[in-house]
Each structure stands twice: as C-alpha cells, then as structure tokens.
Amino acid sequence: MLSDIEISRQAQLQPIETIAQEFGIIPAELTLFGSTKAKINLSIKQRLKDNRDGKLVIVTAVTPTPFGEGKTVTTIGLTQGLQAIGKQACACIRQPSMGPVFGIKGGAAGGGLAQVVPMEALNLHLTGDIHAVTSAHNLAAAALDARLYHETRLGAEEFTQASQLPALDIDPNKIMWRRVVDQNERSLRQITLAQGASNGPIHDGGFDITAASELMAILALSRDLQDMRARIGQIVLALSKSGEFITAEQLGVAGAMTVIMSEAIEPTLMQTLTGAPCLIHAGPFANIAHGNSSIIADDIALKLADIVVTEGGFGSDMGFEKFCNIKARQSGKAPDAAVIVVTVKALKANAELADGEARDEMSKLQAGFVNLAWHMRNVAQYGVPVVVAINRFESDSFEELAWLKAEVLELGAFGCEVSEAFTQGSQGATQLAQTVVHATEAGGEFKYLYELEASIEAKLMTIAEIGYGASGVNLSPLACAQLQTLKQKGFEHLPLCVAKTPLSISHDPKVKGAPSGFELPITELKLNAGAGFITALVGKVMTMPGLGVRPGYLNVDINEHGEIVGLA
Template identity: 45%
Template sequence: MAHKTDIEIARKASKLPIQQIGQKLGIAWEHLLPFGHDKAKISEAFVASLADRPDGKLILVTAINPTPAGEGKTTTTVGLGDGLNAIGKKAAICIREASLGPCFGMKGGAAGGGYAQVIPMEEMNLHFTGDFHAVTSAHNLLSAMIDNHIYWGNALEIDQRRVVWRRVMDMNDRALRDVVTSLGGVTNGFPSQSGFDITVASEVMAILCLSTDLADLNARLGDIIVAYRRDKTPVYCRDIKADGAMTVLLQQAMQPNLVQTLENNPAFVHGGPFANIAHGCNSIVATKTALKLADYVVTEAGFGADLGAEKFMNIKCRKANLAPAVVVVVATIRAMKMNGGVAKADLGQENVAAVQAGCANLGRHIENVKSFGVPVIVAINHFATDTQAEANAVKDYVTTQGTEAIMCRHWAQGSAGITDLAIRVAAIADADMANFAPLYPDDMPLFEKIQTIARRIYRADDVLADKKIRDQLRAWEDAGYGHLPVCMAKTPYSFSTDPNLRGAPTGHSVPVREVRLSAGAGFIVAICGEIMTMPGLPRVPSAETITLNGAGQIDGLF
C-alpha cells in the first residue's frame, strides 16, 4: 500500500462543524467566533465565566534533544489526547500555533503527523486566525511610535543609541538581522542601527501567551522597556502611549482558538513562542480554559526537555500557578541510534549497541524532569524499522532509571495505537503523585538562576559571562527585576551550546553572549552561544516545493 502523506491523510478526514466540537466541552455556539466551518475563537466572556470551576489534570509532553531522525512530540501529544478520549476520558489538547518562518524554511508544517494530527492542517500552518499577524502589527506599531516620538522632538529624551525595541516579521530572513533605518534625509528621521527578530521571538508574543486577560495584557504591554535615556533610566511602552492601541490590535488574538483532531476531539491551538529563543509554550489562557473544560489536558513544550520543559516548569507554571500531574518524554529508537553515533543514512539497520549508547541522552532528560518533583513516563514513538531487540534495549534502560517506556503506534494507528500509554498516564495522573516545585526560588540572584539551569539541567561546569553582562544583571536587580525567572536562548540540539555535541555531554561551559530584559513578559533572556533570534533560510527551503495543484489544493506543506 502506498504511503500517504500527512496532508493527504488530513484531507480525507471527516471533520465535524466546529460548533459540535464546542458542544463536547459544553461551549454554547454563541460563545464561539467561527473562522469558516472548522475553527473558532472562544469568547473572552465565556473564558472569564469558568473561573470558579475545578481544574483537570495537566499532562506535559516533552522529548529528548531533537535529531534529524525526528521524534514526533506533537504527534504524540495529539495521539495521547485521542487515546485518552478513546478509553473514555474527557480530554483536550493544547498546542502552539505554527510560525511561517520554519514552515517555509526547514521544518515544514507543525500539526502532528500520520493518524495523529490536528486539522485543518493547511490553515493552521499558514494564516490560521490571524494571531501572528496581530502580534507582528502590534509590535511594529510600537516601533513606529518610538521613531515618531523621536522625530517630533523627543520629549522623553530617549537616547537614540539606546533604543532596545527592534522590529519583527514572521519569516526567516537573515538579511534583516542588522539594518540601518531612516536613511534618505531629514524627512525620514535620524539614521539609526536596528534589526528584525522573528515574530515568535517578540516580547509581545510572550506577553500574549503569559497574560491572563485583556487588563493583564494591557498592563504587561505598558511595562515593556523600549529604550533608555542618557542617564540610563528606562522608557516604557506606556510612556510612548502605545499600550492601548496595541491591546486593541491584540483583542481578538487573546481569545483561544478551538479546532479538532482527526478523531474529532477538541484541540486548543493558541500562541507560538519558540522554545530555543523564547519560552516555548502555548498560552496560559488556552491551557487554563482547557483545564476548566476537560478532566485531562495534554500540552507540549517546544524542543527537548532541557529547553521547553524547563521553561514550562520555571516560567509558565510559576506565573500561572500550574502544576503538571505527569510528564511524558518522547523518544524514538532512531534518535537513540543517532545519539549513539549512527549516521542518518544507516538508521534503518538494527544496532542495539548504538541504541544503548544513545540512551544516555534520554536518561538525563528523565532525571532532569524528575528533579521538578513530577512523575515521568517514556513514550517510544514507533517507526517501521524498529526491531524488538532495539525496543527492549530502551525499555530495559528506562527501567534502570526508575520509570517505564511504552511503545506507541499512534502515527500509523491513531488512538488505537496509544491506548497503553493513555491508560498508564491517566492512572499516574489520578494517583496525585506529583510534588511539583520550580528549580529555583524567585529571590535567587539572576546570575545564580542562569548558573542553576546550566549546572543542573545542562550539566555544565560553569557559565561564561563577561563583567558587562554580570553588571547588567545586577543593575536589573537594583531596579527591582531580580525576582524574574530566566529564559535561556540556546541551541535545541544539545545539552551544551554546541549543536554537534550529542548524547549526555559533561565538561562543557555555557557562554552567555547577551542578556535582554523582557519586563512586560516578566523574564530575563540569556542568549547563549551562536543562537539567532532571526533565523535564516536553509540552502533548499521548504518554500521551493510548496505550490497549488490543479485542484487548487496546497502541495508540499508536509
């Protein structure tokens, strides 16, 4: 039988009208703002009405460090949500929206895969409900108003050399990383050096995902530091008077999006910060809404557990007063072999020794997640080339780590292929075994927070940061920002800052190149190694093969 692509499977899905998906969660049609027939936003009034309801169980899906072999974290998240519903549980899924950057760059679509997908797949990977466009517009409105304020006399006495608010767009474009603006004479303003980040790295995106309601959103936008005066005092977004208009632009974007899986189960898809340069979790408002409406909520955090899960625990859970009941770590036999030194071209051949060697990466993630006080279970995302001996090697290894690994076939079989995991996850969640606590307290000095993550999660010997960075962190502490958590920006491909260092490296150091204060979002960003906040396109971008076919359908989008 010919192998069907993800998009072919998605097109053959039997979709229900979005109102019927809402009914499954008890959302009346008048509280849904439909975008076509198969997606809708949930009204702010309805979200607010849920405040006094009890919360369901929160299940986090994370993974080992990603490899070119593929892990299938989103696929497992979707499959587990379907699996819980299949065994009679009331479950919902919470994932992030897809950025156009990687969609047209290297990674392609981001809605799961095989028979564990969220639909409509094409719309979710393109414009969806316009949330990312709203974030881009709100961010760049502030950029325009800062330049305009300076142009018309600079009453706030902004030091033009110290404008820290850049511009954003939702596309990979390395040419825009560093630019000079306002060339062309007096009428265009004063030339200045600036640059673009990708929209998902915008502080506005982080604020959207961490705000509890529109009032909180407005306050956080006002707290954004956009520039400094010559005396180093900060200038805020509210000083520029942009916060109100930005909130207006984001009003609809704040409402969670409701869609469905291939098996017609509810999925919330809202917000989209990357986990390697931002905090990598879907919105707090979507997660909290789902927890009020379902008994089990399956969510994911971007990239491996060293990035997404760490930030989920230390940033999202801390700020939203959430606690996961159980964490699922996704691994594949193929990725274990790759971590064990096998080349991608040779992954189809049985190699138990390489699987055993590569398990060190998985073991470290298990240990790290357990350090937050939450129970861990491993999901082995099945590939056709996996052998029983290789699967047994992973299961045996995981047993030595004090937990269990379950083979999952949801990609090929949908919910029927993941019921074993669903039964165990529900049992662990119901047992209330978690004793969750973040890795560090609020009152720990900022540099010590960075050191704590580097040493306890990355297993680094030390953090390398010059005096300028340490002085900057101390200055932020003196200004009242010392209580904030830190958001590490680093490569997702290794525990270290060297993307080629696979497995479970030790004896490495973490160089911090730059620190940024996201006062509105409420965290400090530590930029480590060579990580970029504006990605570039690869030599052969996915965009080259994305096209419309004769039937007007999209081809090449996975």
C-alpha cells in the same frame, strides 16, 4: 501511507460548533472562522470559574535530531488515545510560525493519523494571531522612531509645546525594540534605519522572527485582556540619554498595541482526526523564548476536560524547563505528569561516537541511551511522574524496542509504552493513554529548579549546573554590564529564560549525548518586563532564523483544483 495533507484532506470533519458543544462550550462563546475553526470568547472563564480543574500532562522529548521525534504526533495521538478510553481530553498546542513551515521544519499539526485538521488552516495564518502580534510589535517600533525623529527635529521644549507630551530624550544607540516578521530572513538581522534626508537620526536596528517577540510571550502568559494591557505597558523599549528605561506606556503606544491584539487573546478551537478538541494559542519558540502555548488555553481546557495534554518545545532542557520555572509560576498550575518522547533513531543519532568509530545498530542505541537517561532525570527532579513514549518507526526492531523499554523501566520511569499513533491513530496510543492516566493519579511533589529570591547569578548557575550539567557560567562584558543595570532597576526577582541551541543539552550544537563539565557562555541579558522574565542569550543563538539551501517553500504550490500541495 498517504501524506499528511492527503490524510487531512480526506478526513470527515465535524462542524466546529459540534466539537464545541460536545466539549461544553456554548454557541454564544464562539466566533466562527468558517466551519473548521473558531475563536473562544474569554467570557467562558467566568462561566466555568467554579468547575474543578482536570489533570495537566506536558509532553517533552529527548534532544532533537534531524529525524524528528514526533512530539506533536504524540501530543495529538495521546489526546486521541485518552478519548478512545473514555476520557474527556483536550490538546493545547502553539500556533506554528510560517518561518519554519516554509523553511526547514515544516508544519506543526502532528502527522499521519495523529493530526489537528485541517492541517493547512493550522499551518497557514489560522485566525491571524501571529499577524496581530507582528503589527502590534512593529507599531511600537514605528512610534519609537517617530518620537525620536520629532524630538530631534524640534528639540525638547518645542516638541512638548507642539505635542503636549513630555520629551523622552531617546538615546538612538540604546533602542532595544527591534522589528519582527513571521518569516526566516537572515538579511534583516542587522539593518541601518533612517537613511536619507529628513528621516531622523541614523541608527542601527534589525529584525527578529515574530515568535521571538516579547508580545508573543505576553500573549502566552497573560490571564485576561486587562492583564495583557498592563503587561504591554511595562515593556521596555529603549533607554533615555540619562539611562532611564522608556516603556510602551510612557511612549503612549501600549493602548493601541493592545487594541491590535484584542482578538488574538482568544484561543482558537480546532479538532483532531477523531474529533477531540484542540486549543491553539500563541507560538513562542523554545530555543529563543519560553516555548509553550498559552495559560488562557490551559485554563479553559482544564475547566472542561478530565485531562489536558500540552507540549513544551524541543527537549526537556528547553520547553519543559521553561514551562516549570516560568509558565507554571505565572499560571499556578504545575503538571500532573510528563511524557518524554523518544525514538530509536533519535537515540542512535544522539550517540557520542569517536571519529571513524563503527558501531552496529544496537551498540549505537546503547551509546545514545545516555541522552534519554539525562532527560528522565531532568524531568524527575521537578517531582513530576515520568512516562516515556517510544514513538515507533517501521525500521525499529523488536530487539531494540524491548531493550529500550527494559532500560527505561530499570531507570525508574513511572511507565514506558510504545506509541504507534502515527500509523494507527487513537488505537495506537490507548496503552500510552492508560499509563498516563495512572501517572496523573499517582501524585507528585512538584518543585521549581530555583527560587525567585535568589540572585540572577545564582539562578544562572543553578540552570547551568543542575539544569544542563555545566560546571559554571561565563558572562561576557556586555552581560556583566546588563546584569548591574537589571539589579539597579529592581528586576533581580524575575525568572530566567535561557536562549540557546536546542540541538544539544549544552550550548554547542555539535556535542551529543549527555555532556558535562562545560562552561555556559552568557553573551547577553535581555529584560522582558512585560512578559515577566529575563532572557539569557547563550553563545551564538539567533533570534532570526535563516533559510537553508533547499527551503520547504520549494515544495509548496497550488494544483489545478486550487488545492495546496507539498505542505509538510
């Protein structure tokens, strides 16, 4: 079989104007970026406001493994399968960060015959949204350090006379706004700023990856430009020496930040290999952010499509949980059905085996099934019909697939289908598409995991015990102090966004299967006032990834024809 990039390059693409027209988008609502991608103007929301909403399907997965479960392949394959059975379908996915693209994960366009194309465009820059987030974020960091420098240099009274601005009295040891860059760069996690004469008070800082920026979360959760402007103004950047929050609005930088992101708020339209529309917008990671594409993209797609297929990052303990408890709260749209992607290889890798214990392949599969069973129960507790998609690999035996399907149905899933979208495209996902359609029509009684009125401690306990299977939580002294500050400042009503490893349901990436009885260590509580949630950092989770010993960029180059090669 050809590589993903070869398949993408050989595809017969339709002009993006044709994709838009067939989907119900008029030319005046498009800003073209060449012939294969276009921005959608938000004026479309007013035109479509009276349209009936379609059904919303979220694709999630079992706990990730090095083999890859094919969640995006299934998202795109299902969209193509829905199109093949006569449904107007649209996929809504996140924009890939170049950190993982050139690091270890590779691209995020799907794969095989279930891709968004051209895959190079999706994986590299697209229409510049991530760069806009990076620039707007770092403008706030520069503005904060400049204000600190000038107030320190002149003193409060002289600064106010010179600038006609009130002195903010920034505490250099309480600056909360780190810088960002869209690459994996562990050496920037901790840095020292303002070294050298006349550069301001020396203080500690650091970088996160752009996907972890609160601005990225704001982009994904905003309803329109005015909402984004208001949210950016509410961002807490630092504390004053008297302990007061200093916001982007108070610093006077919120308007300029919004201007930089004023085009990024528009989703980008692309197409799948079969010409199905796909909206790409925002790119928050699910391990350190909320892991879902934008509310705006969903809103537009739901007004035009019968069924919209979106995707939550990593397993159901990550992106799906945050979709339900953060995104659905802010969008007002709960999923009508959920698809859990699983592979035989993934379940074998998730088997909790004793050291040196030998098992045959079927026994490994049976031992690892507890992980899928956990994710099925996790999704079902939200009142959403569950369909399991077995993403088939060539090495899977008929016996293994038959056993797995029978066990899934025995456990009470709405349906279970083998997907061969990777090798067969839309035809490999038509049965899955039929089952998903029936699931969306079955109806459910969606419910949140916790109520916003509960205390922060109660919400943490609920996520830990019911969301992960832990026996409780353990807050560090820093987290305890931050908890008291959040309560005093009136932010106890916000939902929680847990930042933890995606490689285990627990906080320990080495623990497989369906762990229970562990204590969840909360190391830090970080306010994201603009995004509208509190991030709870668990264990040693990193907000800036690093490159491995053999990064993906080693394979990427340009050939003699000027074509990109080696992009995964």
